Amino acid sequence: MAVFAVSGSVVFLASQFHKRLLSDYMDKFEFEIRSRENVVMKKKVRFAADVVEPSGNNKEYRRRHSFKAKSDKQSKMVATI
Template sequence: MDSSSKTCLMAVLAASGSVVFLAMQAHNRLLSNFINQMEFQINASSTGAAAVREDPKKKVRFAADVADKGSGRRAAAGRRNGESLEAMPRNWQAMYKGILQQRNLRGYM
């Protein structure tokens, strides 16, 4: 074989290898997209419309003896001026004390 036929053979091998590599990459991407779409459809059909919606937000409820409506603005303003925890409404006091206890248990402070 002369040098021109060797060069031609190397060019053919390089081109065919590149085509095979690109075909494999395209196949992998198409396959992964297809699998993702199928998983989404399976999850949506098995759980109904709940898969699209998020979980409802949790609501905080206080006991009747702790809940204090009103004076929320006054307590917040008083706290900024350096007044103590007792200036806050009782429901805020309970929540704030719980937050502080949780932080102390975790070692944040």
């Protein structure tokens, strides 16, 4: 009699585990199908033709722009005071 109880409980647990495993798999599968339908292509960045990449003289570029950024910050600080 104990053998029937143990084997019955093993069968019950196996079926419950199988149901849970199958439902999780189906949820993931449906998610994959839905996500493929809603895929939007990413736009590529295109720069204007007149945009020039900086030459090898990056120090000069940084010097100009850091000076401009510092002057902008100082003018904002003076305006708030």
